[in-house]
Amino acid sequence: MDQELLVRIGFIVLPITVALAIAAASRRRAVAVGVILWVAAVSAIAASGLLRNFDRLPPPVGLLFVAGFAATIWLGCSTLARPWIALPFAWVVGFQSFRIVVEVLIHASSEVGLAPPQMTWSGLNLDIVTGVTALFLAPFADRVPRLVLWLWNFLGLALLAWVVGVAVVSFPTRLQLLTPSNTWVAEFPYVWLPTVLVTAALLGHVVLFRKLRQTAS
Numbered sequence: 001m002d003q004e005l006l007v008r009i010g011f012i013v014l015p016i017t018v019a020l021a022i023a024a025a026s027r028r029r030a031v032a033v034g035v036i037l038w039v040a041a042v043s044a045i046a047a048s049g050l051l052r053n054f055d056r057l058p059p060p061v062g063l064l065f066v067a068g069f070a071a072t073i074w075l076g077c078s079t080l081a082r083p084w085i086a087l088p089f090a091w092v093v094g095f096q097s098f099r100i101v102v103e104v105l106i107h108a109s110s111e112v113g114l115a116p117p118q119m120t121w122s123g124l125n126l127d128i129v130t131g132v133t134a135l136f137l138a139p140f141a142d143r144v145p146r147l148v149l150w151l152w153n154f155l156g157l158a159l160l161a162w163v164v165g166v167a168v169v170s171f172p173t174r175l176q177l178l179t180p181s182n183t184w185v186a187e188f189p190y191v192w193l194p195t196v197l198v199t200a201a202l203l204g205h206v207v208l209f210r211k212l213r214q215t216a217s
Contacts, residue, residue: 003108003111003112004112004114006108007105007108007109007112007114008189010101010105010108011105011109011189011190011192011193012189012192014098014101014102014105014197015039015189015192015193015196015197016039018098018196018197018200019035019036019039019196019200021095022035022084022200022203023035023036025083025084025087026080026083026084027083028080028083030080031075031080034075038068038071038195038196039192039196042064042068042191042192042195042196043188043189043191043192045064045191046186046187046188046191047188051064051186051187051191052183052186052187054171054172054173054183054186055173057173057174057175058173059171059173061171061185061186061191061194062168062171064191064194064195065164065168065194065195068194068195068198068199069198069199069202071199072199072202072203072206073202073206075203076202076203076206076207076210077206077210081206081207081210084203084207085207085210085211085214088141088142089141089142089149089208089211090138090139090141090142091138092141092204092207092208092211093134093137093138093141093149093152093208094134094135094138094141095134095204096130096131096134096156096201096204096205097131097132097134097135097138098131098197098200098201099127099128099130099131099134099197099201100128100131100132100135101131102127102131102193102197103120103121103125103127103128103131106119106120106125106193107120107121107122109184109190110122110123114184114190115182115184116170116178116179116180116181116182117180118166118170118178119163119166119167119170119182123166124162124163124166124178125162125163125166126159126162126163127159127160127162127163129155129159130155130156130159130160130201133152133156134156137149137152146212146215146216149208149212150212153205153208153209153212156201156205157202157205160198160201160202160205164194164198166178167182167185167194170182171183
């Protein structure tokens with residue numbers, strides 16, 4: 001099978017799987033419906049071609065990023081996040097291991113000319129560190145000192161913020177600092193990378209911070 005087709009399938013299957021896992025773990029119909037509507041709305045916006053306009057500052061895809069991140073932080077800080085906070089530390093930490101697959105897909109995307117090289121682990125993206133360490137830390141997450149989880153969560157959030165910053169300064173706008181240009185995330189299904197997969201990782205960090213605060217009190 002063609003590698004580009006495999007990448008495309010991966011960027012459809014993984015975001016849907018992650019979104020369904022988040023919805024199921026929420027145990028709340030409102031959250032499940034909201035997640036499904038968000039995934040569908042992002043797809044429709046990308047299909048309309050609106051996100052391909054990088055002449056505006058900020059570009060529409062950037063505004064979509066901000067909207068997704070703001071909604072994610074609000075959700076993670078709200079009472080709706082309680083079912084996720086109630087999960088064992090092993091589950092909350094282990095959830096972030098999906099980022100290993102994300103990074104493999106991004107690397108494969110770069111090899112077929114979709115993602116710019118700076119977005120991969122061969123470039124400036126070190127986010128796979130979070131995924132790999134989550135896989136090894138998860139089995140011990142309920143027993144290690146809480147300081148370890150605090151530091152790990154801060155590291156994971158910093159690496160996530162870093163790669164988002166790399167993506168933003170790679171947009172073909174007047175503020176572009178890195179090339180080649182990062183335009184592929186304006187297309188379906190790759191738009192689900194920042195709007196589903198990155199927001200899922202962000203939600204995981206917010207939930208873990210809240211869980212750590214609760215157990216410390």
